[in-house]
Amino acid sequence: MIFLKVIMLVFGFTILHELGHVVCSHLLKLKITGIGVAYAPLPHFYVSVKWPYKLYQKVLYLLSGFFVYVIIVSGCLFFYSGNITNLSIKYALAIQLIIETNPIYSDFVILQIVKEIYVKSKNSINFKSLYKEAYTQHLFSKFWYLHFFLWTLIIFSLTKMI
Numbered sequence: 001m002i003f004l005k006v007i008m009l010v011f012g013f014t015i016l017h018e019l020g021h022v023v024c025s026h027l028l029k030l031k032i033t034g035i036g037v038a039y040a041p042l043p044h045f046y047v048s049v050k051w052p053y054k055l056y057q058k059v060l061y062l063l064s065g066f067f068v069y070v071i072i073v074s075g076c077l078f079f080y081s082g083n084i085t086n087l088s089i090k091y092a093l094a095i096q097l098i099i100e101t102n103p104i105y106s107d108f109v110i111l112q113i114v115k116e117i118y119v120k121s122k123n124s125i126n127f128k129s130l131y132k133e134a135y136t137q138h139l140f141s142k143f144w145y146l147h148f149f150l151w152t153l154i155i156f157s158l159t160k161m162i
C-alpha cells in the first residue's frame with residue numbers, strides 16, 4: 001500500500017514540477033509549444049516552449065520545475081515542524097529528488113549545456129540538432145562525471161537520512 005501511495009505522490013510532484021514550468025513560461029511570456037510525455041532516453045513528462053533568446057530566461061525557465069520541488073519540501077517540513085514522519089511523503093520526496101537531479105535527462109543536464117547552445121543558437125532555428133550535439137559532447141565529459149558523482153552523493157545521503 002505504501003508503494004502505491006509513493007507512486008501516486010511522485011506522480012503528483014511531477015505534475016506540479018511541470019506546472020512550475022508552465023507558470024514560469026507565462027511569467028516570462030514564452031510560447032508553449034507542447035506538453036506531454038517523451039519516451040527517450042527514459043519516459044518523462046515535459047513542457048516545451050519556444051526557446052527564449054535571453055540566457056536568464058532559459059535559466060529561470062529550466063529551474064522553475066525544481067523551484068516547485070523546493071517549495072514542496074519546505075511546505076512539508078513546515079507542516080511536519082521539521083521532521084517528516086509520514087513515510088510515503090518521505091520516500092516520495094527522496095525519489096523525486098533523485099529523478100529531478102539525474103544526470104541523464106534532468107533540467108540540470110540541460111542547464112549545463114544550455115550556455116553552449118545559447119552561443120550557437122541565437123537564431124534558435126536548429127535547436128533540436130544543436131541540443132543533440134551538445135548533449136553527446138556533455139555525456140561522459142568531466143562535468144558529466146562531476147554531476148554523476150554529486151548525484152550518487154545525494155542518493156547516498158538520502159539512504160542515510162531515511
Ligand SMILES: [Zn+2]
Nearest residue numbers: 017021065107
Ligand atoms: Zn523540468
